[in-house]
Amino acid sequence: MNIYRHGDVLIEAIERPNKLTEVFTGQQYTVAEGEATGHSHVLSTRTKSGIRVFQDTAGNRYLDITGQARIRHQEHKELTLEPGFYRVGQEREYDYFLQEVRRVVD
Amino acid sequence: MEFTPAARRTIERLAAAARNYGKVWDEAAVIAAMREYYAELKVPMPKTVVIDDLVIGYKESVDLARDTAWDTARDTAWDTTRAAAWGAARGAAWDTAWGAAWDTAWGAARDAARGAARGAAWDTAWGAAWAAAIQNAGLDKDPKVAKFIALEAKLLQALEAGLGWFFPMQDQLLLVPMPQLKVSDERLHSEDGPAVLWRGGLSYHFLHGVRLDEKLWQKITTKKLTGKEALSLENIEQRMVALKLMDPEKMLKSIGAKLVNSSLRGNYLYQVPAGVFSITAWFLKYQDPSTGRLYVSGIDPEYAAEHPLADECMAWKFGLEPEQYEQLRVEA
Numbered sequence: 001m002n003i004y005r006h007g008d009v010l011i012e013a014i015e016r017p018n019k020l021t022e023v024f025t026g027q028q029y030t031v032a033e034g035e036a037t038g039h040s041h042v043l044s045t046r047t048k049s050g051i052r053v054f055q056d057t058a059g060n061r062y063l064d065i066t067g068q069a070r071i072r073h074q075e076h077k078e079l080t081l082e083p084g085f086y087r088v089g090q091e092r093e094y095d096y097f098l099q100e101v102r103r104v105v106d
Numbered sequence: 107m108e109f110t111p112a113a114r115r116t117i118e119r120l121a122a123a124a125r126n127y128g129k130v131w132d133e134a135a136v137i138a139a140m141r142e143y144y145a146e147l148k149v150p151m152p153k154t155v156v157i158d159d160l161v162i163g164y165k166e167s168v169d170l171a172r173d174t175a176w177d178t179a180r181d182t183a184w185d186t187t188r189a190a191a192w193g194a195a196r197g198a199a200w201d202t203a204w205g206a207a208w209d210t211a212w213g214a215a216r217d218a219a220r221g222a223a224r225g226a227a228w229d230t231a232w233g234a235a236w237a238a239a240i241q242n243a244g245l246d247k248d249p250k251v252a253k254f255i256a257l258e259a260k261l262l263q264a265l266e267a268g269l270g271w272f273f274p275m276q277d278q279l280l281l282v283p284m285p286q287l288k289v290s291d292e293r294l295h296s297e298d299g300p301a302v303l304w305r306g307g308l309s310y311h312f313l314h315g316v317r318l319d320e321k322l323w324q325k326i327t328t329k330k331l332t333g334k335e336a337l338s339l340e341n342i343e344q345r346m347v348a349l350k351l352m353d354p355e356k357m358l359k360s361i362g363a364k365l366v367n368s369s370l371r372g373n374y375l376y377q378v379p380a381g382v383f384s385i386t387a388w389f390l391k392y393q394d395p396s397t398g399r400l401y402v403s404g405i406d407p408e409y410a411a412e413h414p415l416a417d418e419c420m421a422w423k424f425g426l427e428p429e430q431y432e433q434l435r436v437e438a
Contacts, residue, residue, distance in 0.1 A: 003426070004437075005395075005434055006437075037343055092424075093403040093404045094388075101406055104403065106342050
């Protein structure tokens with residue numbers, strides 16, 4: 001299974017789950033944006049509808065990439081992703097002040 | 107890469123203008139260059155109004171009609187050279203400066219304003235890069251292409267005279283001077299004042315490319331931020347720069363953290379005895395594989411107590427099983 005880590009974003013190849021809603025189709029998709037830096041992780045392919053994005057009821061995102069794709073960021077090295085179905089993961093941490101697990105905010 | 111003398115001159119002028127961002131504001135020269143620019147487009151130039159910063163520029167432009175004649179003329183000029191190759195000339199620091207202003211402007215202005223702004227820096231970089239590539243390829247002998255290069259040269263003159271953005275509206279040409287930028291290692295950074303300062307006084311504070319509000323920036327730069335306060339920063343990039351300035355090891359020591367485990371992958375697991383926080387706390391110190399920046403991040407206490415290994419705690423951070431993290435080889 002292919003797993004890619006791009007900064008605070010994780011892209012993991014998985015079997016496609018059931019009951020997903022398609023939320024985006026296109027050639028370029030912003031996977032994550034940083035609030036404090038203005039930088040973003042941008043996925044792109046050469047084909048017009050090469051990226052399809054799905055969501056489950058919990059808000060988790062999934063990517064269906066039909067051709068080879070690249071993920072870029074202003075400060076991270078570029079990665080090449082093989083075609084496939086992926087789960088988008090986001091780095092998390094434990095907040096000892098709020099005493100809860102939360103997504104890393106950057 | 108080898109450049110022709112004309113292409114090299116264009117690139118050098120662009121680079122010199124970028125080095126002088128915010129240091130020059132010659133209003134008469136900007137207006138003269140813009141007048142020539144409009145003349146090249148054969149569009150009458152409306153009256154000019156100088157605006158202090160981009161946020162006000164967006165606000166002002168919201169209720170004004172866009173100059174469609176200008177747009178058409180500019181687009182036509184661009185279409186004549188579309189076939190040639192081009193390169194970008196913006197840096198990461200500039201992207202961030204733009205982003206900071208953009209975020210504020212976006213909250214203040216309606217969608218309509220978005221299409222109205224023309225960034226002189228961006229347009230000029232784009233145009234000059236085009237011009238250089240065209241000159242380099244020897245395509246500037248075509249009169250249509252030569253006209254485009256002449257047009258872009260006017261915008262470069264305006265940039266050299268300090269223009270940051272312009273809004274070509276029907277009855278007014280809004281001109282926004284370039285802000286002063288303090289850049290270190292290609293990132294917005296200043297420990298002795300704002301890293302972005304607009305002519306009207308609007309300013310933004312940055313450390314190593316990360317934006318902070320003035321109060322937090324002051325606390326970090328005057329070394330008044332405690333280790334516990336640094337760990338309480340919700341934004342991990344802000345926490346990272348705070349730790350960078352106070353030294354992560356020193357900070358961890360200041361809260362009584364003890365190293366429990368470390369791995370060959372550069373992950374370090376620390377335990378902080380109860381007292382600093384209401385329970386025993388676990389923190390992971392790790393390095394970003396691309397930037398080399400150090401981060402310190404809390405780990406779920408139950409998980410960490412059961413898996414007191416640095417790599418396993420890193421796996422938890424990404425929702426992976428330890429063996430999956432072991433297989434994770436593509437990191438950037």
